[in-house]
Amino acid sequence: xxxVSQDPRHxxxxxxxxxxxxxxxxxxxxxxxxxxxTLGQGPEFLTYFQNEAQLEKSRLLSDRFSAERPKGSxxxxxxxxxxxxxxxxxxxxxxxxxxxxxxxxxxPGTRLxxx
Amino acid sequence: RKEVEQDPGPFNVPEGATVAFNCTYSNxxxxxxxxxxxxxxKEPKLLMSVYSSGNEDGRFTAQLNRASQYISLLxxxxxxxxxxxxxxxxxxxxxxxxxxxxxxxxxxxx
Numbered sequence: 558x559x560x561v562s563q564d565p566r567h568x569x570x571x572x573x574x575x576x577x578x579x580x581x582x583x584x585x586x587x588x589x590x591x592x593x594x595t596l597g598q599g600p601e602f603l604t605y606f607q608n609e610a611q612l613e614k615s616r617l618l619s620d621r622f623s624a625e626r627p628k629g630s631x632x633x634x635x636x637x638x639x640x641x642x643x644x645x646x647x648x649x650x651x652x653x654x655x656x657x658x659x660x661x662x663x664x665p666g667t668r669l670x671x672x
Numbered sequence: 673r674k675e676v677e678q679d680p681g682p683f684n685v686p687e688g689a690t691v692a693f694n695c696t697y698s699n700x701x702x703x704x705x706x707x708x709x710x711x712x713x714k715e716p717k718l719l720m721s722v723y724s725s726g727n728e729d730g731r732f733t734a735q736l737n738r739a740s741q742y743i744s745l746l747x748x749x750x751x752x753x754x755x756x757x758x759x760x761x762x763x764x765x766x767x768x769x770x771x772x773x774x775x776x777x778x779x780x781x782x
Contacts, residue, residue, distance in 0.1 A: 588767055597680070599759050599772030600716065613769065648715060652767065659704045659763050661770060663715035 582651030
C-alpha cells in the first residue's frame with residue numbers, strides 16, 4: 558500500500574497522559590498536513606510541513622501540541638497532558654510540491670479517546 | 673461565522689433522485705475550491721475540483737460563483753453508493769491548508 562499511513566489507528570488514554578501519533582506520507586510528497594476532526598464537523602487544520610520545515614500552525618495548536626518532521630519524511634504529533642476535549646480523529650494528509658491541483662491525500666486517521 | 677458554511681442535512685433521497693448541495697465561503701481571497709467525499713468513519717477523498725467555468729464528471733456537476741462566493745454540487749440519478757458526507761473545501765493558495773465546511777450528509781434509499 559503506497560498511500561498515507563497513520564499509527565496507531567485508535568488510542569484510548571486517561572486525562573493527563575501524553576500521546577504521540579505517527580504519519581507516513583506518500584513517499585515523494587514533500588508537504589505534510591495535520592488536521593483534527595470531531596463528530597459532525599469537517600476537518601480543521603492544525604499545522605503543515607514542507608520537507609522538515611513547519612510552515613504554518615493554527616491557533617488550535619495550543620502549547621500542549623507539538624508536531625515534528627525531523628527528516629522531512631514521517632511526522633509525529635504529540636499531545637501533552639491530554640484533556641477530554643482533545644478526543645477527536647487526527648488526520649494526516651500529504652501532497653507533492655508542484656502538483657497541478659491542490660488535492661491532498663489523507664491517511665485513515667488516528668481516533669483518540671480521552672477518558 | 674465559519675469560513676465555509678454548508679447545510680448539514682441530512683438529505684434523504686430515493687435512488688434516481690437529483691440532489692443539490694450548496695456552500696458559501698467568506699474569504700474572497702480563496703483561490704481553489706473542491707468537493708471531498710467522506711464515507712462513515714473513513715478519511716476524506718477528493719470528489720472533484722471546482723472551476724469558475726463549472727465542471728462535470730459523469731453524474732456530478734460542480735459550479736462556482738466567485739461574485740457570490742458560492743459553490744454548488746449537483747448529483748444526478750443518485751445511487752445507493754452515493755450515500756456519504758460531502759465536504760465543501762476552499763484553499764487560499766496552492767499547496768496551503770484546506771478549509772472544510774462541516775459537511776452535508778446524504779442518504780440514498782432504495
